[in-house]
Amino acid sequence: MTLLLAGDIGGTKTILRLVETSQKPSLQTICEERYRSGDFPDLVPMVQQFLLKANTQTPEKACFAIAGPVVQNTAKLTNLVWFLDSERLQQELGISHVTLINDFAAVGYGVLGLDNQDLLTLQAGKLNPEAPIAIIGAGTGLGQGFLIKQGENYQVFASEGGHVDFAPRTELEFQLLKYLLDKHDIQRVSVERVVSGMGVLAIYQFLRDRKIAAESPEIAQIVRTWEQEAGRQEKSVDPGAVIGKAALEKSDPLSEQTMQLFVEAYGAEAGNLALKLLPYGGLYIAGGIAPKILPLIQEDRFMLNFTQKGRMRHLLEDIPVYVVLNQEVGLIGAAICAARL
Incomplete structure (x- = not known):
């Protein structure tokens, strides 16, 4: 069993979720909390508060989806004074592996974990599991990306x-x-x-x-x-x-x-x-x-x-x-x- 930390980091709110995984592909949620991002000077004290409330061991790995560009595992949030760096987060949080990804790249990974009830079919088409997957999403802006099959997994590519x-x-x-x-x-x-x-x-x-x-x-x-x-x-x-x-x-x-x-x-x-x-x-x-x-x-x-x-x-x-x-x-x-x- 591996303990994982996932985060959706936005300028207004942040959602943190603690999950555990085993040999099975499913991820089981242990704890989840929502925070006002502006109430914290940085992500570190927020995560520390979250883990203290969860009353569990330190997760082995963490991934944070950022509402903004991620360059060489660093990110500066548009509406916050936060500057996030994966190496600093690893050291200050004591987590062995931390990565930062763009929030729409996270959506790319996320479609791989959806169930039938999470989707509404507009066109059945002719599904080919070996073909690329495309994602598009209108919200505050317009995100686009795609996934390419690599062996048993998919590689996710963000785009502009x-x-x-x-x-x-x-x-x-x-x-x-x-x-x-x-x-x-x-x-x-x-x-x-x-x-x-x-x-x-x-x-x-x-x-x-x-x-x-x-x-x-x-x-x-x-x-x-x-x-x-x-x-x-x-x-x-x-x-x-x-x-x-x-x-x-x-x-x-x-x-x-x-x-x-x-x-x-x-x-x-x-x-x-x-x-x-x-x-x-x-x-x-x-x-x-x-x-x-x-x-x-x-x-x-x-x-x-x-x-x-x-x-x-x-x-x-x-x-x-x-x-x-x-x-x-x-x-x-x-x-x-x-x-x-």
Whole structure:
């Protein structure tokens, strides 16, 4: 039996999980706690407090998934003064092996540990266990990555695919591109500016300013509050969540049109990723947004735009496509990564 420590480290909150593993591939959770990241000057005292409460021996291995870039096993969190270094963490925590990975790389490992109830199938396709696996996830940003079979295991590769150019396909999307270029005075628009939480708001503002649909007073006030709080790290409102909820309830035409355009762009970008990798091992839609707007993702709009790739349509119709419902997939992935150290 091996004791492992997994962590999902974010600028706002951190989740720590202690698990044990044996010869079996399953990981059994021993203890789990959530903390406000800003309440601690560094990760070390947080882990020490966690292990003290768990009242167990020091874990042999640890993996921490970081919301930000990881370079040579070091990471600086965007919204915290923390600077994490795996060698320092090993010494100060007394853990033999510590590694840091990007949070979306952790999602890559995590899909390997999901059960059927953690997934919703959008397209069964023709599964090939030897083929690559692709992951894409819209949340705060747009994560993308892939896995390649290496013997009995998979090797996980992170990418910056969310920063490729946004490729408009319709007259409305061309107008959206021009709107974002002018609004932000920039030379290019990444797909992340459209397919993400900030993308939902950007699409809403575009449709509002073009007067394509009337704005409800309630949502208008929430959006204005968000706009007035520009520059703050923590805002008092979440307009993307409100817009998504209104679209699901069909209570606001502007929100409905916003989410229609968002889902179309999301499906198209997932299809772009699938064309580059041909992931017959499965394409997994992770991130925080998809489970919250699941009925909209399940409509024909997402998969129609996924497969609408001209002569390559027949290739994409054979790719299994799943929505990840388990929001702890990154924490599961960190534990799997720790087990492999």
